[in-house]
Amino acid sequence: MEKKFDLRYCNLYPNNTLANGFTPKDLGTKPKxxxxQIQENGFIRGLENELNILCAVQGCHSAVKSRMEQDLVSRTQRHPGIPSSNLGLDLLMDVDDKIEVSDVLGTERPTNPLGKRTVNDALESIFNISS
Structure with missing residues (x-):
């Protein structure tokens, strides 16, 4: 076997994708x-700033606790067949300011179990809006 293919003499292993991730490919796209770039990285920077402020004000243990809670909540999964949501993570990170009917029921608008016309139905019929 040639020396360049022998892993005993190699400083960098030929396949480091598990450690380093996939190498970026140039697809001919323009740089952003x-x-x-500021808008895409703004959320991450905001989280980092919030953790830095928390560390400076209350101590590093509170920032570590907050980050650990976020990691644990983000790893929770539902059973197969049940649609997953990140409601717990959104509430923990103060991203979701209010809980709406669609968050709880998984529908865009509330269903009327009695079959009566609601105000939304009346307005949709008057203005010919179909939902």
């Missing part, structure tokens, strides 16, 4: 503009 600066406002787009």
């Amino acid at each position: 503009c600066i406002p787009q």
